[in-house]
Amino acid sequence: MLDPALAQLLPRTCEVRDGVLHLGGVSVTELAATYETPVIAYDAADVTAAALDWTHAFDDYSPGAMIAYASKAFSSVGMLRLLGDLGIGADVASRGELESALRAGIDPRRIVVHGNNKSRSELEAAVAAGVGLIVVDAADELELLTEVAAAASRPQSILVRLNPDIVVETHHYINTAHAGSKFGVPGDMATELLRRAAQSPWLLPRGVHVHLGSQLLDVAPWAEVLTWLAAWALQLRDDHGIAIDVLDLGGGLGIAYTEQDTPPAPADIARTITDTLAHAWAPTGLPLPALVLEPGRSIVGRAAMTIYTVGVVKDAGEIRYVNVDGGMSDNPRPVLYQATYRALLGARMDDAPDGTWWVAGVHCESGDVLIEDAALPTPRAGDLLVVPATGAYAASMASTYNLVPRCAVVLVEDGAHRLLLRRETLDDLFARDAGVTP
Ligand SMILES: Cc1ncc(COP(=O)(O)O)c(C=O)c1O
Structure with a gap:
């Protein structure tokens, strides 16, 4: 059962089954396995x-x-x-x-x-x-x-x-x-x-x-x-x-x-x-x-969430970081507007938070921090980290900074899912690079 204050950040169809977050009847684990992470999932x-x-x-x-x-x-x-x-x-x-x-x-x-x-x-x-x-x-x-x-x-x-x-x-x-x-x-x-x-x-x-x-x-x-x-x-x-x-x-x-x-x-x-x-x-x-x-x-805005995979978890002295495989390129709002977000571990929804971590992205910018002081259960490499309410001004403002391909965007409906925008490939990144020899 989702707490009502948390539920209002998530698509209306969201539910937790065996500790795993589902939207539109599909689990975040299935979406991550099908489309790789990061992936932005909208609920129709x-x-x-x-x-x-x-x-x-x-x-x-x-x-x-x-x-x-x-x-x-x-x-x-x-x-x-x-x-x-x-x-x-x-x-x-x-x-x-x-x-x-x-x-x-x-x-x-x-x-x-x-x-x-x-x-x-x-x-x-x-x-x-x-x-x-x-x-x-x-x-x-x-x-x-x-x-x-x-x-x-x-x-x-x-x-x-x-x-x-x-x-x-x-x-x-x-x-x-x-x-x-x-x-x-x-x-x-x-x-x-x-x-x-x-x-x-x-x-x-x-x-x-x-x-x-x-x-x-x-x-x-x-x-x-x-x-x-x-x-x-x-x-x-x-x-x-x-x-x-x-x-x-x-x-x-x-x-x-x-x-x-x-x-x-x-x-x-x-x-x-x-x-x-x-x-x-x-x-x-x-x-x-x-x-x-x-x-x-x-x-x-509320209809989508971004699903990331946790990589390095690091204690940097004053601050503990949980690094995810996306960041300011798939969601520039924190950098642009100091926007605040919530984080969840999508496959460990029943674990209670036991500390706070800064959620950092992969980009070469100290400012590439999606969330400061995110309350989480101790994160581990391989966990799915979900950021709710990323449906507006995230994918539409996405960039390929650091030549990171833009992520897939998918639509979930009645237990099924399909692509809205496919993940960019390395070849897509070089499609307009005039220096590339054919
Ligand atoms: C002219 C105009 N209309 C509508 C919108 C949509 O605003 P919102 O997404 O906050 O509803 C904007 C956003 O900047 C805008 O500039």
């Missing part, structure tokens, strides 16, 4: 439950909300197909992410295109694909997009990314709506861009986009930003006669990485948004906007 049932939590959260809001999965959290065609089949769209921020969503068969009308420096060819590809919304991030981009849409003779619906200058409580690298952020434009510039777009026969200005930041553990910022937006939208209508029919409130809902984290649920965010619209937006007399949400982490 957990992804589905999290995605449906988002769509159902807005059941009472008419006409519902479009949920566009932020594919930067983890992108593979198989994952996007699973989500697309549930009616979820995609937020894409590069040509590659757009291609991934299209190859997964996601309806282009449910694709939202982001980026603070989109190239002409990216915009051309998005317009040609018939994407639902392009989120304009700057005045230069508005001009470029006008040219691209005109050349393609395809009027394009757009949002303007608005920066309301709100600072939220999270790591400053993932705080995105403060003054000086590289994303979006301030309110007066957003007004100007919407006004210019309204004059172009090739642009259809539909509204604005705001993304507050990521890994937010409190609903208050959504109420704050919506109250601000209601006053701004009223001014926009009164001064320029422009209506906001679409409001894209981005992503940002956090997940639990350790037993101490207590994130709100999608239903809490939905309630805050609909209540604030009722109390701050409706009194302005403006029609209620159609909503778009772009959750990434809260759909896939």
